[in-house]
Amino acid sequence: MELFNPQQFENDAGTNVFRDALKRGHEILNERFQANENASNYVLQRALLIDQIVLKIWQPLCSVPKNNTIVLIAVGGYGRGELHPHSDIDLLILSESAMDAEMQNGIENFLRFLWDLRLKVGHSVRTLEECVQEAADDITVATNLIEARLLIGDEPLFQSLQAAIAPNRIWSHKNFFAAKIEEQTQRYLKYNDTTCNLEPNIKESPGGLRDIQMIGWVAKRYFGATTLHDLVQHGFLSEKEYQTLINAQEFLWEIRCHLHLTTKRNEDRLLFEYQRILATAFGYEDDDAGLGVEKLMKRYYRTAKEINTLNDMLLQLFQEAILYANAPAKVYPLNKRFQVCNDFIEVTHDEVFVNYPFALLEIFLLMQQHPKIKGIRAATLRLIIHYNYLIDNVFQQDLRARSLFFEIFRQPQGLTHVLRRMNRYGILAAYIPAFGKIVGQMQYDLFHAYTVDQHTLFVVRYLRRFSLAQFHQEFPFCSKRMQSIPKPELLYLGGFFHDIAKGRGGNHSELGEIEALNFCKAHGLSDNDARLVGWLVRHHLLMSTTAQRQDIDDPDVIKTFAQVVEDTIHLDYLYLLTVADIRATSPDLWNSWKNALFTELYQKTYTILEQDKGHVLDKELHIQNIKKKARRLLLNDADNERISALWKELGDEYFLYSAPHNVAIETQAILNHSNPDIPIVLEREGVKGGTKFIMITRERDYLFAATTYFLEQHNLSIVDAYIVPTQGEYTISGYTILENNKSPGKPISDILQELKQALESDEPEFDIIRRRVPIHLKQFTVPTQVTFTQDHINNHTIIEIISTDRPGVLSRIAQAFVSCEVRVKKAKIGTFGTRVEDFFFITDYNNQALYSADKLDCLRDELARLLDEDVPKKQ
Known part of the structure; x- marks a missing residue:
C-alpha cells in the first residue's frame, strides 16, 4: 500500500489536503508498528512518506529560473532515510550561486507550507561556496553532509558538493x-x-x-x-x-x-x-x-x-x-604472551587465549603494571570478547587465574580502570557469576542513581581515591584513615562484594557475606582476612543505619555499636566503606551533615575502642564530666546554688545532647530569663551546610507540630530533633536543619527569631502543607507503614514510619501525634529518594511508653489518613 499518492494533489495544493494525507500516512505507520513493532520498517517508511510530501510541495512552489541551479537535499538522520515518529526533518537547499528574489520567495513559501503542516523542519539555505566553508569550519556540518541524500534537483551540483567535502579537500581522514x-x-x-x-x-x-x-x-x-x-x-x-x-x-x-x-x-x-x-x-x-x-x-x-x-x-x-596506518610499528615484548605495539597491548599470536586461558586476566594485570599502555589493540579486544566463554568452572579453579585476579586488587594503581574494562568486556560476569547477575540491574527508585554493577565499581573507585595524594583534599579525614589500613585490597574486595547479592530476595548483606567468604577462601586469603571481608559485606549498612536511625548521643547506642565493631581496625574499614557507599549511591546524597554525623559516630566509637580499651561507657560518669566542664566555664560562684537547682530540674537527658560550652551558654540564658512564657531560641555551634538550635519553652502539647510546620513552611529540611521534658516548668527542644538549594534567602538567625515569635502565641496556627509535588515524586509512591517497638529500659515507644516523601510530610506526622496526645522525645529523620524513613521516640503526656491498644490504633489510623491524603498518583 502506497502511503501517499502524489497524483491526487496535482490540482489541489491546499494545506488541509496535505495535512489529511500526512495524518493518514502516520496513522497507517502507527497501526503497522502497533501490530508488529518493527521499528526499522517504521523509520524507513516514515522517511519515504516525508519524501513524497516534500517533493510534491517543492515542485509547484519552486520553479527554478534558467540561470540558476538549485537542489533539495536531505541531511542528518533524514539523509540516512531514517525518521522516527517525531524526528526533525533536516533539509539543505543548495544553489550554485546567489539566489534572486523570485527564488528566495519561492523557498520561503515552500518552508512556510511545511511548517503549516506542523512538520518540524530544520533547514539551511546556502550556496555551494558557503556550504563548503561551513563544513570546513564545523565538524557537525561536515558530518551532516556526509549523510546527504539528493531529493530533487541538479545532480551535477550535488556531486560537486560531494567532491568539495571529500577528505582530500576538507577534514582529512x-x-x-x-x-x-x-x-x-x-x-x-x-x-x-x-x-x-x-x-x-x-x-x-x-x-x-x-x-x-x-x-x-x-x-x-x-x-x-x-x-x-x-x-x-x-x-x-x-x-x-x-x-x-x-x-x-x-x-x-x-x-x-x-x-x-x-x-x-x-x-x-x-x-x-x-x-x-x-x-x-x-x-x-x-x-x-x-x-x-x-x-x-x-x-x-x-x-x-x-x-x-x-x-x-x-x-x-x-x-x-x-592514525597509525603509515606509522612505523614500535613493538616491545612484555612476556611470551603479550607485547606492546605503538603503546597498545596485544597478544603475540591469535592462539594465546586458547593455549593460556588465564591470559584473559593477565592482560588486565599487565595494563596496571605498565601504566604507559594506552589501551588494548582492537584485534586482541575482539579475541577477549570471543574467548571469554573459556572462563568456566575449570578456569575459576585454576590457581594461576585466582592468583592473577587477586593480584589485580593488590596493585597500587589502575584498579578502577581495569575493573571497568573487565565489566564492559564481560570478564567480571564470566569469572564471578554472582557479579554477572547484577550487571544492568536497576532499582526503580530515586535513591539509587546507577545500576548495581555500576554502583559497585563507583564504590571501589571512591575507595581508591582515598589513597591517592591528588584527592586528599576531597575527604581529608578519610584519606588520613586510609593510611592506617594495613591491607587496602581487603577494603576494595569488601566494596566489590557489598551489594553482589542484590535482587535475589532475602537479606543481601548476609547472602553477600557467603559469596565473599567463598571467594576469599578460594583465592587463598587467610582466615582472618577472609573473615574481615565477609564482616564488611555483612555489616556494610551498620554504620549508616546507626548514625541515621539511632540516637548517637546515647552512650548505650555507641556501646552497642562498638561491641559489633570490636576494634579500631574494623572501625576504619567500615567507616571508609560507608562513606564510599553513600557517595557512589547518588551524586547528591552526600552532604556536610552526613559527613559530621558519621565523623561523630566514628570518633565516639574510637574513644571507646582505643582510649578506654573496651571499657563500658558509663552514662552517669559522662553526664558528670559534662557538668564539671560546664561549671568551669560559668565561673560565677555566686550562682552555684541556682545552677545546681536548675540542672536538677533539667534532668540528666539534657546533658547527653549538650557539649559543655552549650550547657554554660544555655544555663546562663535561662538564669537571666525573667519571663518563662517567652521562648528562648539559641543557635548552637553548627555544621557546615546546616544549623543546630535549641529552644527552651514551657511544655506545650503542640510544640513539635508547630515547630515542624514553621520550619517546613520555610523549606528547611529537619534531619534531627529531640524534646526533653524537665522536672520543672521548661521543655528543651533541639533541632538540626539543613541549608540546601531549597533554603530561603534570609539568614537563619532571622528565621529563628520569627520562630520564637510564632511560638509565643498560646495556640499557634498550623495546617497541612500543600505545595506542588515534583514530577519525579509522582512516579514513586511508598505505601505508609507504621511499626511500634517498646523500649522498656528507657520507658518510651519507638515508632518507625515509612511513607512517600513530599512537601510537609514531617508536619503531617507531627499533627497526628497531637491528635493522639503523643509527646515526641527524639526524632531521626531520613529521606532516601522518595522514601521517608523516620524514627520517633515517643511517650504519652505522662511521659510513659504507649501500651494502650487504643492509643496505638489511634496513631496508626491518623498517620495513615494524613500521610495517604493527596499522595501523588503514578502517571
Whole structure:
C-alpha cells in the first residue's frame, strides 16, 4: 500500500489536503508498528512518506529560473532515510550561486507550507561556496553532509558538493576521526561516562544510538561505506558482531518509537515517568523475579553495554587503520604472551587465549603494571570478547587465574580502570557469576542513581581515591584513615562484594557475606582476612543505619555499636566503606551533615575502642564530666546554688545532647530569663551546610507540630530533633536543619527569631502543607507503614514510619501525634529518594511508653489518613 499518492494533489495544493494525507500516512505507520513493532520498517517508511510530501510541495512552489541551479537535499538522520515518529526533518537547499528574489520567495513559501503542516523542519539555505566553508569550519556540518541524500534537483551540483567535502579537500581522514573522537569523549562526560544512568538518553548516552551513528560516520568517511554491513566486507566487523549491532539498534529504535508516540514529541530521554509505560508496551510484567520496569531497563543496560563495547573495538580498529596506518610499528615484548605495539597491548599470536586461558586476566594485570599502555589493540579486544566463554568452572579453579585476579586488587594503581574494562568486556560476569547477575540491574527508585554493577565499581573507585595524594583534599579525614589500613585490597574486595547479592530476595548483606567468604577462601586469603571481608559485606549498612536511625548521643547506642565493631581496625574499614557507599549511591546524597554525623559516630566509637580499651561507657560518669566542664566555664560562684537547682530540674537527658560550652551558654540564658512564657531560641555551634538550635519553652502539647510546620513552611529540611521534658516548668527542644538549594534567602538567625515569635502565641496556627509535588515524586509512591517497638529500659515507644516523601510530610506526622496526645522525645529523620524513613521516640503526656491498644490504633489510623491524603498518583 502506497502511503501517499502524489497524483491526487496535482490540482489541489491546499494545506488541509496535505495535512489529511500526512495524518493518514502516520496513522497507517502507527497501526503497522502497533501490530508488529518493527521499528526499522517504521523509520524507513516514515522517511519515504516525508519524501513524497516534500517533493510534491517543492515542485509547484519552486520553479527554478534558467540561470540558476538549485537542489533539495536531505541531511542528518533524514539523509540516512531514517525518521522516527517525531524526528526533525533536516533539509539543505543548495544553489550554485546567489539566489534572486523570485527564488528566495519561492523557498520561503515552500518552508512556510511545511511548517503549516506542523512538520518540524530544520533547514539551511546556502550556496555551494558557503556550504563548503561551513563544513570546513564545523565538524557537525561536515558530518551532516556526509549523510546527504539528493531529493530533487541538479545532480551535477550535488556531486560537486560531494567532491568539495571529500577528505582530500576538507577534514582529512585523520582530522575527521580525531574530531569525532573528541566529540564522543565530551558527550560521554555529560552522562558521567557511564551507560548506566537511571534515566538514560537513548540517543546521546554512552551505548546509545549516537554510538552506532559514530561508527557509521567514520565508515562512510574512510571507506565510502553506504551501510554498516560494508564493514563486514572490509573485515572490520564479523557477521556475528554486525548482527549484534543491528539487533541492538532495532531494540533502541523500538524504544525510541514508543517514546515519541507516548510523549507526542521528539523525546529521547527514558525518564521514570515513561519507563513503566514502555515496560508494559514491551510485555514485561511484575512478578517474583522483579518489576517489569526493572526487566526492561536491565535489557536496555545490557544492550547499551554491547553497543559501547563494539563502539570501543571498532574505533580502536579505525584508529589503527587511520592514525597509525603509515606509522612505523614500535613493538616491545612484555612476556611470551603479550607485547606492546605503538603503546597498545596485544597478544603475540591469535592462539594465546586458547593455549593460556588465564591470559584473559593477565592482560588486565599487565595494563596496571605498565601504566604507559594506552589501551588494548582492537584485534586482541575482539579475541577477549570471543574467548571469554573459556572462563568456566575449570578456569575459576585454576590457581594461576585466582592468583592473577587477586593480584589485580593488590596493585597500587589502575584498579578502577581495569575493573571497568573487565565489566564492559564481560570478564567480571564470566569469572564471578554472582557479579554477572547484577550487571544492568536497576532499582526503580530515586535513591539509587546507577545500576548495581555500576554502583559497585563507583564504590571501589571512591575507595581508591582515598589513597591517592591528588584527592586528599576531597575527604581529608578519610584519606588520613586510609593510611592506617594495613591491607587496602581487603577494603576494595569488601566494596566489590557489598551489594553482589542484590535482587535475589532475602537479606543481601548476609547472602553477600557467603559469596565473599567463598571467594576469599578460594583465592587463598587467610582466615582472618577472609573473615574481615565477609564482616564488611555483612555489616556494610551498620554504620549508616546507626548514625541515621539511632540516637548517637546515647552512650548505650555507641556501646552497642562498638561491641559489633570490636576494634579500631574494623572501625576504619567500615567507616571508609560507608562513606564510599553513600557517595557512589547518588551524586547528591552526600552532604556536610552526613559527613559530621558519621565523623561523630566514628570518633565516639574510637574513644571507646582505643582510649578506654573496651571499657563500658558509663552514662552517669559522662553526664558528670559534662557538668564539671560546664561549671568551669560559668565561673560565677555566686550562682552555684541556682545552677545546681536548675540542672536538677533539667534532668540528666539534657546533658547527653549538650557539649559543655552549650550547657554554660544555655544555663546562663535561662538564669537571666525573667519571663518563662517567652521562648528562648539559641543557635548552637553548627555544621557546615546546616544549623543546630535549641529552644527552651514551657511544655506545650503542640510544640513539635508547630515547630515542624514553621520550619517546613520555610523549606528547611529537619534531619534531627529531640524534646526533653524537665522536672520543672521548661521543655528543651533541639533541632538540626539543613541549608540546601531549597533554603530561603534570609539568614537563619532571622528565621529563628520569627520562630520564637510564632511560638509565643498560646495556640499557634498550623495546617497541612500543600505545595506542588515534583514530577519525579509522582512516579514513586511508598505505601505508609507504621511499626511500634517498646523500649522498656528507657520507658518510651519507638515508632518507625515509612511513607512517600513530599512537601510537609514531617508536619503531617507531627499533627497526628497531637491528635493522639503523643509527646515526641527524639526524632531521626531520613529521606532516601522518595522514601521517608523516620524514627520517633515517643511517650504519652505522662511521659510513659504507649501500651494502650487504643492509643496505638489511634496513631496508626491518623498517620495513615494524613500521610495517604493527596499522595501523588503514578502517571
